[in-house]
Amino acid sequence: MMEQQTAQLAQNLMSLLERPDVAEAITVEGTQMVTDYLSDPQVRAYVQGLDVSSKVRLWGTPKQGMQILLHGAERPKKGAPHDHGESWALYYQVEGFTEMTSYHRLTGEQGQPGPAALEVFDVQKVQPGYAMFFGPHVIHSTRHPESPARWIRVTGDDLDYATRLRFSIERQEADLDTGK
């Protein structure tokens, strides 16, 4: 059963949350922890075999703190720019790649809906075994021009219930996404 390995990964990741250098710790040590988790052949086969037509909660309790999620793109897809509100996130690539674009907001206020002209400041191709960390309110979008792709996303909170923003590049506006 994978529950034990996944619970161990969660415990390891949570041990980083009290660190004063939490962003750096999750980026470097957290990424290594996910790599170690996936280096177990049973875990890898399990993660590769899950149906990712919708996101899979590998670990976590709805509405309660950290979540470990598995996502996939079975067809090419492109997401809108968004933030994760007050939550942090680590995107770890398992298979395929993610083109990750990061933005500065030039108008309006951080965390607030309203005018939001965006400027791209970074584009990364995240390959298997690599990850990107985003702190609270960092605006980013994902694109999967090639499929299949599969990635693990660790979030500080359950984003299904978090207040966050979704951005329209066309309208130059941020809309509140209050989740469920």
Ligand SMILES: [Fe+2]
């Ligand atoms: Fe995101």
